[in-house]
Structure formats: C-alpha cells, structure tokens
Amino acid sequence: MGLKCRFHWLSRFWFRRFSLPKRTLLVALACVVYLCFAMSDVDFPLQNRTGEKLGVRSVRPKEDVLVPTRSNVVYITLKYKRLKPANIRGTIRPKLRRKARRITHEHQESTNGKRPHAQRDSNQPDSRSKRADSPESSIRIYSRTAPPWLSAQDVATMRVLAGAKVVRVHGNTTSRPLLILGEESQNRTHLCRGPCGIVHAPVDSVEVFAFHLDRVLGLNRTLPAVSRKLVFLHGGQPSPVVSWEPSLYPDDDSTVRLTWGDYQRSLKQRCWVKNVAPKPASSCSTIHHYEWSKVALFDFLLQIHNRLDPSCCGFRPRQQDACYKSGRHLECADHDGIQLANIAHTERDPRHLVLTVNKGYFDRNEDNLDFRLLEGIKELPELSVSLLRSGRLREKLLQSLFLDKTYWESRGGRLGIDKLIDVIEKRAKVLLTYANAHGIKMVPMSE
Template sequence: MDRRKALSKPEAVVKTGGSSWCRSLTEKDFPDSDHRRIRISPDLPWLSEDDIQKMEFLSGGEVVSKARVPAHGQVLQVALDPPAHQQHGPLHSERCQQGLCSLIKRTDDWFEVFAFHLDRVLGLNRSLPAVLRTFHSEILPYRYIRGNPRPAVWWDPDIQHLSDGDNDQNSIPLSWVQYQKLLQVHCGSEADLKSPPCVGVHHSEWGRLALFDFLLQVNDRLDRYCCGFTPEPTELCVENLLHSKCANTKELLLVHILVRKADPSRLVFIDNAGRPEQSSDNLNFRLVEGIDEFPERAVSVLRSGCLETLLLRSLYTDRIFWDSQGGASGLRPLIQSVEHRGKILLQHIRDKKLQLERDL
C-alpha cells in the first residue's frame, strides 16, 4: 500500500497543481541563501522519504573504503559512513550488503543526476538515487578529489547480477530478437511471466524503460550497438566495432537489463547518463520499436506542460548539481530539449494509436 501511495503522488501533482505547480518560476523561487547540500522542502511529493535519506547519505557520507568494479575502469565503488557516524569496522563488502555503498562515476556522467530526478517527476520510480558531489578523502585516487564534482549513485545490494563475469551487468541474458518476441506476447497479462519467450519481467515495464530511454536518449541498454541513430566515429560502439554488427539482427544483445531479487518482475534502471546533446534530427526511435503501450502517469506529466517547473523544483534540491549547471537559467535549455523529445514521443503515440497503461 505504501508503494502505491507513493507512486500516485506525481499524478496528483499534475491533476491538482494547475496554477500552483505549473506557474512560471523566477530566480526568487530558488534562493542562493540555502546552503544545505540537499535542499528538501515539503512540496516535493515525488521524492519519497527513502529517496531523501539516500540523497543526504550520498551527498554527506564520509568515504571509509573503496573497491574497483570489474570491467569498469572509470567507476569506483566506495563505502560511506553517514555524516558524523564514523563507525569503522565492517568489511567493505559487508557495508555494501547493508546498503552503505555508492558508485562514483565520471564527471561526464553528470546527466545521471538529471535522469534520477526525471524518473521521479514522471512517477516511474525505477532508477537509483543519485547526487552530484565533490570528494576530499585521502582514500581516493587523486583524480577523484581534485575538485570536479562527480555523480554518486546509490549501490543497491538487492540487484541481481549474472554470475558470468563478462555479462554481470545483466540480470537476464536477452537478445534483441527475443526481446521483440516477448513484447508481442504481453508477458504477465496475456502470457505466463516465466514461459518462453518471457523472462519474468512484466510487459508494462518495457514501456516505462522505452519512454525513459527515449527522453534521455540512452542507447546503452536497448541499443548498445547504436543501430537506431547515426553515431559519431569516436563513439565506443563504433570504435569497438559493435555498430558494424547492426546488419545481423541475431547477433544483437541487450545490456543493463536488471531486476531486484526481491521484485524480479520490475526493472531497475542503471547507467542513465544518456545523451543530453543529441540533436532532434538524430533521435533513436529504435528505443521504442515494438512498444505498444506506455505508462499513463508519465505521459500525463509530458502532456501537462508542467515538466520544466517540476524538474526545476526537483533539481534545486541538489545544490552542487544546481550550481554546476548554472541554476535555473542554465538548466532551462536542457529541460526544454527533453520536453521537445517528449512532444515527439507524444506524437509517436498518437500516430501509432498506442495504449496507455495504468500502474500495477
């Protein structure tokens, strides 16, 4: 019941907010005088108590140990002590199992923080809490502490990883061909969740993922080979010769398809940095290929015209992120670019006469 109540909040914001939620915001709505790292106010119903606690933990926790993440050279896993606790003792792995760890990502991955707030404002609630912060711990390598803020993303110990060391960024091995087949049979509503081609994930989850990835232009999940748009020659998918495999559909695999052990029918969205600069004439429509329904609540937010206001209110909570992006004036062009993608997606939904799915 608590989860259902939490998930209903963004819809209530759109339905009841009209004038108050969608009014034009001025600089006075975002005072520089609030110096808290996480500037929480009572009028942010899309952020749960758990989100707020994790954001404060990520932004203020002291680094007490570190570990490398296999096959991810530019990502560091760190254990954090909540501010003022300083409880040294448990092993690094034990701390992570207790939910006291974070991934420190590249400075270029700042869009992860934007993605977290977009996820909550849309009522998807599938991504992990993330903040932008600077680090000063002597435990960390020099490049992590020289001043540039980095995204800190909560490490969820309940995410299910495959035992295959070369494929541990999946809970489920899934090819593009199998993915398209399972979309057609409507797993969990018209077909049994566990009977092939289904993989235990409810059909409505893929619409949430596709909407989220289209708005952010995340390709490294449903389209790791960059088959749905024209990549730059410097893209990893080109340099690693993945793009050249696009002609052979049977070779294409999905990545970062993750679920929690305790809730394996729902997806968890990780690595959401996406493409903030992707031009509107090079958008990746492969991300919505085969999707025949989208989440009603998220679509209602896109239709409402409230997205800019809701995102500015939400992003203001993360002071370092807000300042690093130049505040409201710096963020508006970015948000308007995502809003434009939303309008293109809404037109796609109208053109294809696609269904809207109420939340489970």
Template sequence: MTQRPWRRTGLKPPAPVALGVLLALALLALAHLPPAHLPASPDSSPRLLPAFPPPGTCREAAVPLSGERTLSQRPLIPPAHPWGDRPPSRGRRQRRGTAGDAPPWLSDDDLRKMQLLAGGQVVSKTRIPAHGQVLRVGLRAMGDTDWDSSPASLERDCQDGRCGLIKRPGDLYEVLAFHLDRVLGLNRSLPAVARRFTSHLLPYSYTDGSPRPIIWWAPDLQHLEDANNDQNSCALGWLQYQEMLRPRGLMPEARDGPCSSISRGEWSRLALFDFLLQVRRSAPSRLVFIDNAGRPQHPEEKLNFRLLQGIDSFPAAAVATLRSGRLQSLMLESLRLDRELWESQGGTEGLRPLLRTIDRRARILLRYIQEHNLTVFGDSLR
C-alpha cells in the same frame, strides 16, 4: 501694505500654543512608528526560507552532462523496493533536514538517501571489476567514528544501504535522469546526486574539485549472471526483447531466461525513459533503470525510434506529465535540491538547454503516440 499669506486665504495666524501642541503630537506619533527595516507587526510580513540557496557565481566552468550506456551495461531486475511503486503524494510537505518544501515526487526515503550520498563521510572504497573509473564507497554520517576501511566493513555498510557508486564526471547526466524518473512518476531509478569529494581515501583524480555523480548502491538487487557485480544484469538480445513484447509470445531460449517474467508495462516504462534520454540497453518482474547517462547532444533528426518498436502503450501518469507542458519547470524545481549539480551547471540558465532538449523529445514522443494510436495504462499494470 503687503498682506501676509494667511490673510489672503482668510486664515488667522496660528497661536504659539497651538503650534506647540501640534509639534508634540507629531513627535509622539513618530516615537511609536516601527523601525523601517522591520515589519509593522509579527503577522504582516511572513519570514520565508528559500527551498534552495540562490545560485551564485560558478566556482569553475560547467561540466557537461554526457555519456551513455554501453552494450554490457543493462538495467537490473530487483525484487520489490519500497521506493519503487508509491503513488505520487498530493500537495507539498515540509521535510525534516531540508530547507523549505521538497517536491512531492521525492519520497522521504529518496531524501534520506540523497543526504547520505551528498554529505556522508567516505570510510572505505573498492574498485568495480571491468570499470576502472568507478569506485564503490562506504558512507557514514559525519562525526561517526565507529568504522574502519576494511573490505569486510565495506560489505557490511553496503548490506545496510550505506554505499554508493562514484562515477565519471562525464556521467553527471545520471543525476538529471534520476530527477526525470521521479518527476515522471516512473520510480525505477536509484537515487543519485552530484558531489565534490575531498576524502584522503580517494585517488587524486576524484578530489581535484570536479563534481562527480554518486549513485546509491541498492543491496538487494538481483545481479543474475553479472560476474562483475556492478548492478548490471545479463544481456538481452534485440530479437529476444522483441519476442517478449509480443502478447503471450516467448522464444524457447527466452522462456526460462531471467528476463522472461518482466511485464509489458515495465518495458513500456523503460522505453519511454530511454527515448527521452536517448539511452538503450536493457531488463524477474520489476526493472531498475541504471547507467542512465544518456546523450543530451544527440541530434533531433537522428532520434532512435527503434527504442519504441514493439511498445503499444505507455504509463498514463508519465504521459500526462509530458502533455502538461510543465516538464521543464518541474525538473528545475527538483534539480534545485542538488546544490552541486545546480551550481556546476550554471543554475536555471545553464540547465535550460538540456531541459529544452528533453522537452522537445517529449513532444516528439507524444506525436508518435498520437500518430500510432497508442494507448496508456494506469499504475495497476505491472
């Protein structure tokens, strides 16, 4: 006679009552389990909001970041600006009006200006003399109906800090340059974002879907001898510039010039920034770096070391960032805040070649500093 399985193991057959109790306990346990799509408790799985929406499929082909300064376009000399000389904050902060944490090298003032540039309603426009494809526009918060498009209204908006310069699509590199400036702790560039415009006030070429850079218009810059009033200062010859770099040395014609009071530290900041971007034109004691659409495709074997000629020290904070090996990751973290730039360039993969180029230039600059036994200076040097 064949034995049942439980008799082979020495077990007695389960009683019907016991089976019923076990089944009831199993059903009770299942009834108290949380749904599969929810965390077991409110604290066991925190809800995370991304700092920036993940990049999706680009709406159109990537627009190259290119361009460069021209001979007549030079950095400006402003009075002290609230965004010009702040020490980098420690840690990360949650910013009102932003999704997730903004990187600490962008101030609250930077973020407010970036939001105005990216989302402000275009309410007026005017062309900049001698710059056919550059428009100065007045901006207001969306929904603000208290505005008009008259020239007087534009001037009032610009004096209140509610204006921007729309530049060419090929000048998108200026946006990357702004983030590089902040990551390095130089804090000398004007806030800039990429934007696609739809305003009926703008010509069709501005509303065709191509992203363009828009740069914040600083109302208190000193325009010096610039008749075009386009945030550029007077020209400075190379020999005058080299003479001013010499300790206590000024050429007679430069002694009373508008650039004569600029400190060596300011020129050093500009030289470092321009070498990484491969720009150059410069320029009473503080500079603002503008027209920063450098040459991302400039070949490495033809880098312009003349930009560094006469510079004997560089800002310590910027050099430390270059030495950290984190320049690319810091730049990606910063650039994620600019949705239009991020998407138009293909996100991380699209921007990586540009950032590698800047990173290679940074390593070349560090080698130059070491080979020439150059020093660094702290933020206290102006």
C-alpha cells in the same frame, strides 16, 4: 621688542580705521562664525550615533528573486546571510546546519583547552559530534516536506550520499569506485554493510538528471543519485554518486539475457499481464510487460541507447561514440541477434527493472533521434504521458533538481538547467507525435 611694536601698530590701525559700531559688528560676526564651526563638529558624531532616531535607514541584505518564466516556482539566492529562510514553495533550509556549526565551534573550544558550555551523559551516544565531523550535505529542502514524487527514503538516501563521511574507497579511479559511507564499525568485515555509493565520472552527470526525471515521471526505476565533490577523486570536480544496490552486482543472477529478437517476441506475448504466467516455450523473461513501455519512454527522452540499442542501429553514431569505436555498429546487419545490455532486477523483485548506467545525451539533434527504442511498443504509461501533455514537466523538474545544490550550480544554475529541460520538452513533443501517429495507447500501469 619687535612683537610689541607690531601689536602697538595693529591696535592704532584698528582704532583709527574702524569706528566703535563697526568694531562691535566685526567682533559679533567673528563670534557667530566660531559658534557655527563648533556646533558642526559636535553635530556630526551625534547624528552617526543616533542615526536610527534621526530617520537614517540601516542597510539590509539584498535579495535577488528569480521568477521562472513558465512555472510558479520562486528561487531565491541571498547575497548576505539570512537568519530565517524565505518561504518558498516546495522547499526550508535544513535545521541541522546551525546545530552542526555550533557543535563544530564547541569542538574547537575543547581542543583549545576550554571547557564546553554543556556536558553530555557519557552513556548516551553523541550523534551530533559524529555529524559535525562529516561534510555538510548539499541537499536543500526549503519546506516542511519534500516534493511528493520523492519518497522519504529517497531524501534520506540523497542526504547520505551527499554528505556522509567517507570511511574508505573500494576499487580504483579508472573504473567506478565504491564509496564506503557511514561509520568504520559498520563496514569493518563486510564490503558494504552500511550505506554506499558508486562514483561515476564527471562527464556522466546525466545520472543525476535521470534520477529526478524518473521520479517526476512516476516511473521509480532508477537508484537515487546526487552530485558530490570529492577531493581525492577526479580532481575535486562534481561527480555523480549513485546509491549502491548489493543484489545487482555480486553475480549475474540479476541480469536478464535477451537478444533483440527475443525482446520483440516477448512484447507481442504481453508477458505477466494480469499476473498470468507465460508458457514455458515462450520468449518471456521474468520482467513484466509494462516495464518495457516505461523503459522505452524514459530512454527516448534521454536518448539512452546502451540498453535497448547497444549497437547504435537506430541512429547515426559519431566517431567518438563507444559503439562506433568498438565496431559494434557493424552488428546491425543481423539485428535480431544483438544482445541487450544493462537489463537488471533486484533479487527480491524479479518482475521490475532497475535502470542502471543511464548514460543519456542532450546534444543529439532532433533529426538523429533513436526511434528504434520505441519499436514494438504499443502502450505507454498513462501517468507519465499526462504529465508530458500538461506542460508542467519543467516546473516539477526545476523543483526537483533545485534540491541538489552541487548539481544545480555545476550545470550553470537556472539558465543551464533550463537549457537541459528545453531538450527534454522538444523530445516529449516528438514522442507524443510518434505515439499518435502509430496508435500507441495510454494505459494505467500500476505494476
């Protein structure tokens, strides 16, 4: 009853308060407002569903482009996944990655009781499924070919060391354990019949840098090395893994026994130059004369003293250095009798050295460099010196080191790698100045 009274009162107020034209205008205005709200509710979903037709841009992954300050190499990192890699000079994402992911997906379906989409012939080996069980290699090559200073065998060995399945580990973690890689059937009766690698401590990451520097300089005297994370060694930290060379380790036949005095006398006799056999009474070893020039240049740039200067006679050692702890620096009083170390060659090639245990130092100050490594050297390899003079060492080292993703990231990316190359470039200038002051010749060394 009350509701009817209120309605009767409102209707009387409406007709007395407003005339007919005003009432008509208010009704029309109310209808317009109602239509505006109705159209806005319909319009927004249509715009969202047809955003492309109305000119709304879709969001694409961003690209961070890092342009080297002193080279022509461009390195690209993607925040989102790309279906097609960017065209980068000197480097293309391996095509095996997408296949490996697809095979892993099929393997998961088969384990869940689902039938794979395709069946392989049972007589053919399923190499793809074997690869799917192995970790993905961290070697990245973003071009059709690798850099020219790396051979096809180098790249193949790097991929195996970085991503092949670990069958077992020989040795213990206190020394340098040997990784047996590949398939169990290949290494069942032999220590290392298939591919193998020696794991160094994480602090010896310079082994990876040394390998790439050796190849860039055109020396080709080190064994391939990569950085790899192993959950069962060193707490999963990135560790250098160096390719195993069987003929270097079974016995001492591949080790050259030389004292510092014998080494200096052999330099004067220019052993095996022009394939002339040395006299039996000479101080010559089986090593060709040019090998010492290559070692001296390589060791000076990295300040590796444990080969030609194992007693630290050419610089001021720190208390934490091994030669200081063992007291070997006291042997410098009789320097001619100091025994050289890590002078090795393979059984099939006794004329050329194999540079192992490349423990270099980037924190050695320029006023404490080991110039003893250059003592007695009268020639340097022309190809290597021309690269140092050209100013392209940084460009090539960046291209080469970028291939090893694990090492690149463990050193702090481009910024960290640049700092390491800064050290090498400064030492290269010192080396060139020393060579010019001492009249050292640049000689083609194809041997």
